[in-house]
Amino acid sequence: MNLKPSAMKWVAIDLAVVLLIIGAVLWINPWSSDEPAGGGGGGVAVEFDKAQAEKGKALAGSNTCTSCHSTTGGAGAGPTWKGLYGATGKRGGKVDEAYIKETLTTPPAVMAQYKGKFKDADIEQITEYIKSLAQ
Numbered sequence: 001m002n003l004k005p006s007a008m009k010w011v012a013i014d015l016a017v018v019l020l021i022i023g024a025v026l027w028i029n030p031w032s033s034d035e036p037a038g039g040g041g042g043g044v045a046v047e048f049d050k051a052q053a054e055k056g057k058a059l060a061g062s063n064t065c066t067s068c069h070s071t072t073g074g075a076g077a078g079p080t081w082k083g084l085y086g087a088t089g090k091r092g093g094k095v096d097e098a099y100i101k102e103t104l105t106t107p108p109a110v111m112a113q114y115k116g117k118f119k120d121a122d123i124e125q126i127t128e129y130i131k132s133l134a135q
């Protein structure tokens with residue numbers, strides 16, 4: 001090539017623009033989805049009943065559960081409910097319906113006030129709410 005220095009400069013600028021575009025496309029990355037098959041942050045999508053979850057949310061509020069358990073991943077006296085469902089619980093084993101039921105019927109010392117307090121229907125609603133926070 002026999003380009004003048006000024007022409008070389010434009011070639012360099014063109015190249016830079018092309019690289020910028022490639023970089024931007026890779027950065028936005030339209031080919032990759034944040035949701036893997038099954039949805040959720042690496043976990044499996046958890047199905048829940050929306051109406052039940054709403055009732056569970058109200059129960060969790062009126063029973064002050066959420067004063068110890070954050071629903072956003074934040075710290076608290078108890079483990080956050082964000083992503084709790086399906087994860088490994090404090091007592092070991094996977095947090096599922098049975099695990100939550102056991103927590104409420106045979107509560108840990110800090111939750112002793114809830115012993116015998118909830119009907120199965122209440123526990124199911126709270127469980128649906130915790131499920132809704134799985135992702």
Ligand code: HEC
Pocket residue numbers: 060063064065066067068069077078079088089090091095099100103104108110111114126
């Ligand atoms: C005074 C604070 C406090 C309140 C109020 C409270 N919890 Fe807890 N909760 C805890 C602590 C601390 C743990 C962890 C206990 C342990 O180490 O096993 C826990 C554990 C749990 C677990 C099991 C988590 C795991 O990983 O093992 C569930 C589910 C749960 N609580 C639900 C509830 C519900 C539902 C309510 C309201 C009805 C409630 N909590 C109210 C402090 C609280």
